[in-house]
Amino acid sequence: MPLSPRRVLRTFRHAMYFNGVDNYVKVPRSSSLEPSQLTVTVWARMNSLVSTDWGPILVSKYDGFYRGYTLYLWGYTGRPTFRVATPSVFYTTVSPDAITVNEWYFITGVWDGSKVYIYVNSVLKNSTDAPAITHNTDLYIGREVWANCGYINGFLSEVLIYSRALSDSEIRWNYLYSDNPVRNGLVLWLKADPQYVKDIDGDGILEWIDLSGYGNHGKIYGAQLVQLIRRLLEC
Numbered sequence: 001m002p003l004s005p006r007r008v009l010r011t012f013r014h015a016m017y018f019n020g021v022d023n024y025v026k027v028p029r030s031s032s033l034e035p036s037q038l039t040v041t042v043w044a045r046m047n048s049l050v051s052t053d054w055g056p057i058l059v060s061k062y063d064g065f066y067r068g069y070t071l072y073l074w075g076y077t078g079r080p081t082f083r084v085a086t087p088s089v090f091y092t093t094v095s096p097d098a099i100t101v102n103e104w105y106f107i108t109g110v111w112d113g114s115k116v117y118i119y120v121n122s123v124l125k126n127s128t129d130a131p132a133i134t135h136n137t138d139l140y141i142g143r144e145v146w147a148n149c150g151y152i153n154g155f156l157s158e159v160l161i162y163s164r165a166l167s168d169s170e171i172r173w174n175y176l177y178s179d180n181p182v183r184n185g186l187v188l189w190l191k192a193d194p195q196y197v198k199d200i201d202g203d204g205i206l207e208w209i210d211l212s213g214y215g216n217h218g219k220i221y222g223a224q225l226v227q228l229i230r231r232l233l234e235c
Helices: 170-178 229-233
Strands: 014-019 024-027 038-048 057-060 068-075 079-085 088-093 104-111 115-120 122-131 139-141 153-162 186-191 218-221 224-227
Touching: 038 057, 038 068, 038 170, 057 153, 068 104, 079 104, 079 115, 088 115, 088 122, 104 170
Parallel strands: none
Antiparallel strands: 014 153, 014 224, 024 139, 024 218, 038 104, 038 153, 057 068, 057 139, 068 079, 079 088, 104 115, 115 122, 153 186
16 A cells, blocks of 8 residues: 655754855765666755755766766755756756755655656656766765855755665655665665764775665765754754
């Protein structure tokens, strides 16, 4: 029996905070992040939607030359958007509904090899044809890779990437049970928690530890792990 849509009121204990100026997380290029199908999901809460035409950028593996994928909020409108690209063209699907600041949203982009889809709070909002995708860069969280723009001002509590297109029911499951996401095809799982943010290679730069088992750890540049409930009470 399919799960019926309902609003989930979410309170996270911790989140990664991005200041909207120069904070981001970088995940080195990996074949596990360049699959033949794709699902990208974030739990996000924005303090501001002010950015560029492209941003704010949530997750980006796009090099500026029609290669890769990007999950972002369209321009100044706050409309969740998912884009995949080939060397000659990009394919973009945009939600007709904008998000608002200071609220948590579960935003998901899916590419199944022929179409791209955008979901908000596990509800399908839009789709468009997208027959192909190519890759050529590292993955960035909180900013665009090819230009100094699109930084987010807000919080991310979780980032998930799958090497396949999740079904509607699987996306709904992840929305309802963020601490126990679907594991099949999971190639990146970043969860904001003190035990998963540490300097694992001794270079003086903290990593956001990937829980998927694929080792897609993210180097943290400026972004800060915060105790979320306390931070929100102070805002």
